[in-house]
Amino acid sequence: MKRVYVSRDMASVALGADEIARTLAQAGCDVVRTGSRGLFSIEPLVEVEMPEGRIGYGPVGAADVGKILDGTHPHRLGDVGALPFFASQQRFTFARCGITDPLSLEDYAAHGGWRGLDAARAAAPQQVVDIVKASGLRGRGGAGFPTGIKWQTVLDAPDGPRFIVCNADEGDSGTFADRMLMEGDPYCLIEGMAIAAHAVGASRGYIYIRSEYPFAIDTMRAAIDRAAGRIAPFVIEVRAGAGAYVCGEETALLDSIEGKRGQVRAKPPLPALKGLFGKPTVINNVLSLAAVPFILAEGAQAYADVxxxxxxxxxxxxxxxxxxxxxxxxxxxxxxxxxxxxxxxxxxxxxxxxxxxxxxxxxxxxxxxxxxxxxxxxxxxxxxxxxxxxxxxxxxxDTADMAQMARFAMEFCAVESCGKCTPCRIGSTRGVEVMDRIIAARDAAPVAAEGAAGGYLGKALHSRAPSRIDTGIAAQTALLRDLCDTMKFGSLCALGGFTPYPVLSALDHFPEDFGAPAPIEQAAE
Structure with a gap:
């Protein structure tokens, strides 16, 4: 009986992986469902166990099963790990993704799992925190705050209950690493949380997963049930979010777990001192916690050397x-x-x-x-x-309209704002209105494209005399920059505080899309 490996990752399933797996099983194969290796252009990927190793074929469909099994399919990739996309990677966190059965405890242990937790529990909590500090690990989210410092703050907090909270509310467009890891190597995250729990003295943890990730939610819950004895006395619970982007902000996430409407809290106090249910709390995202098992298993220096x-x-x-x-x-x-x-x-x-x-x-x-x-x-x-x-x-x-992309950022913020602070709630709405005026004025002035080449707009911007552009695009652009400054420094959290980044960068690097002259180096091209 041939053993074959087919991804059960959500992206692979969306492309037909389940049907391929059923067809292979009907053909008498021993089908192992894995996570995705992470290159979506070759999904659905099927790997066949051969004497020389696992031989990959992809992308393939259910109708290709016969040619895959007899080795004649034209999309033969050979050793998938040797493909340039994978061979040049340094896979510390995702080493097992696409290789192992995500829910097999035996597979996880056979591929180095639990070594980090065993090393952590053989050491004192302060030693574990010191190792994480020495590794240089920083939060794999927005600010890149040193993980070890956050753990130290919780460890040093007054005696009492402590919590570990994993932020798996992966709401950013174009991101899927959290989902891939939870669906492809859930025990890695569980092990990282258990190490954090030992380091700070926590007995309970929560994984907050966005509701749009049903596969990840089911996989994590199944993995937690199977690993319960291995991580005891530490207990983990999965909480599903309800689709609010702002709950990716750590304090709004805490409110949501507590059963409240997800709104941003003022800081201080920091969650490390007064977090979940008012108790000291470690909040890290998936990638931060999933990096910890490697650090404890291989040593801080092995991580810091990269x-x-x-x-x-x-x-x-x-x-x-x-x-x-x-x-x-x-x-x-x-x-x-x-x-x-x-x-x-x-x-x-x-x-x-x-x-x-x-x-x-x-x-x-x-x-x-x-x-x-x-x-x-x-x-x-x-x-x-x-x-x-x-x-x-x-x-x-080069078909992208960067003014429209800047408008989208303001609109996104207006839709997703929790409404607690004025700069974010009102500023984003006013920002959409300003962007609409800029785009309308730009579209009404076709000569603006001449810009630095000496067209009407280029002359108007360098003239002190009042002009249609001065009271239109130029004035509105100045207003937009002022609004961004207010949002950046006045918002309560990063939702309003970071919205100016796409807007200002689009203004600075692509001014021609806002009806202003292109930068000299671009105009020269």
Missing amino acids: GFGRSRGTMPVQLAGNVKHGGLYEVGFGITLGELVNDIGGGTESGRPVRAVQVGGPLGAYFPPSMFHLPFDYEAFAQAGGLIGHAGITVFD
């Missing part, structure tokens, strides 16, 4: 949008943005030139190809007016 500057270890980068090779690529910090988009992603799927990439989800900054030299690093991106966030990269070709 990376760039103050950004240590690996980052699972998610390539999406108009990109040829969309998927998850885990690599050490320091690779350039251009290498990720062009070399790994293969450029645009449309074949047209890349115009912009947005890094960090719908509230991330837009970067033009002239900035593709930037190293993927927290500090480098902050200095360039952006953020890494959850490491989602969305690619756009």
